[in-house]
Amino acid sequence: MNVHVADSGAALKVRGLSVAYGDKPALSSVDAAFQQGRMSAIVGPNGAGKSTLLKAAMGIIPSISGDALFFGRPLDEVRSRIAYVPQRASVDWDFPATVIDVVLMGLYRSLGPFKLIGRGQRALALNCLEEVDMVSLADRQIGQLSGGQQQRVFIARALAQKADLLLLDEPFAGVDAATEKTIITLLKKLVREGGTAVAVHHDLSTVTAYFDDVLVLNVRRIANGPVDKAFTEEHLAEAYGGRLVQPEPELA
Incomplete structure (x- = not known):
């Protein structure tokens, strides 16, 4: 049985998406839809292509075939409505930027070329840091933070973009319980207010509590x-080869 959600009103829809690393398939003709106003998880074993799907949809890595539509339109037409939070492992934490610098980076596209950050943008950035309980560390170098603190900063940057769709790659990997609670509370608030969140997720035990769709x-x-139709023992056994063990965070 192959449950597939209807794509009417999808914030993100991928159609026939195929990606390979060398001669190894990473995604094979994947069709999927993530509905607006919902919290969606992407789950599967290591090497399943979870992170690859988000990166290919965003054009960060090339695809062999297929495409992705955001709110029914190509990415370039609606890029300002989308915020992407990468895996912490993929970020250069030695980059000489402060916490507030990183949050302000989320505003550059909306400012346009040659526009300078003003008082209003800085106030917005500080407000977003307040939401993730990081305003006291606004001037700290990003590499000096703990893993959980770094993830909070990236969530604050996404909030500053005021995006309609948040794409998050393993947002809870390697963070403390307090940070996980903060992140999920903010995401649920975003969705209640009409936003959409799609997250690569590895903790199967929290899928039912955290997400609407999967x-x-x-x-x-x-x-x-x-979740009540797609997140079943049958489908998990098929994905994990019959071994329902807790996978480690995917690094690629």
Whole structure:
């Protein structure tokens, strides 16, 4: 049985998406839809293509075939409505930037070329840092923070963009319980206010509590739809090869 959510009103829809690293398939003709106003998880074993799906949809890595639509339109037409939070492992934490610098980076696209950050933008950035309880560290170098603090800063940057869709790659990986609670509370608030969140997620034990919808993936789509229909023992066994063990965070 292959549950697949209807794509009407999708914030993100991928169609026939295929990606390979060398001669190794990473995604094989994946169709999936993530509905507006919902919290969606992407789950699957290591090497399933979870992070790859987000990166290919965003054009960060090339795809062999297929495409992605955001709110029914190509990425370039709606890029300002989308915020992407990468894995912490993929970020250069030695980059000489302060916490507030990183948050302000989320505003550059909306400012346009040759516009300078003003008092209003700085106030917005500080307000977003307040939401993740990081305003007291606004002038700290980003590399001096703990893993959980770094993730809070990236969530604050996404909030500053005031995006309609947040794409998050392993947002809870390697963070403390307090940070995880802060992040999920903010995401649920975003969704209640009409936003959409899609997260690569590795902790199967929290899927039901955190998310409305799920894509179960292992190179190909196993199931995609509401958690109560798609997140089943049958689909998980198919994705994880019958071994329902807790996977480690994916690094690629």
